[in-house]
Amino acid sequence: MTSSMAAASILVVNDEIQVLSFIMELLRMQGYGVEGTWDPDEALRLARVHPGPLHLLLIDLVMPVIDRARAGEGDQPHPPRHEGVVHLRV
Numbered sequence: 001m002t003s004s005m006a007a008a009s010i011l012v013v014n015d016e017i018q019v020l021s022f023i024m025e026l027l028r029m030q031g032y033g034v035e036g037t038w039d040p041d042e043a044l045r046l047a048r049v050h051p052g053p054l055h056l057l058l059i060d061l062v063m064p065v066i067d068r069a070r071a072g073e074g075d076q077p078h079p080p081r082h083e084g085v086v087h088l089r090v
Contacts, residue, residue: 009050012036013043014060023058 010027014020015038024036035050037043047054 008055009033009035009052010056010058011043011047011050011054012058013040014038014058016060019060 010032012020012023012027012034013036014023017038020036020038024034027034035046037046043057043059047057
């Protein structure tokens with residue numbers, strides 16, 4: 001694990017709790033800082049209050065209630081800071 005990996009922060013959003021837990025555990029085992037939620041509104045809140053930038057948003061592509069454009073583009077007055085967005089189909 002490199003020092004840049006240890007400093008990388010990832011936010012995982014998935015409405016299937018087992019999938020969310022599995023992905024978060026895999027990323028933690030690789031040394032990433034990980035936060036996660038099944039709730040899109042909670043994900044936006046976590047992104048806003050996260051100290052420093054989020055390096056990656058990992059979002060379930062087929063979540064029934066998430067507006068991927070809103071989560072990824074940050075159309076709020078204070079958009080979340082992130083470096084990349086990955087949409088998963090699990």
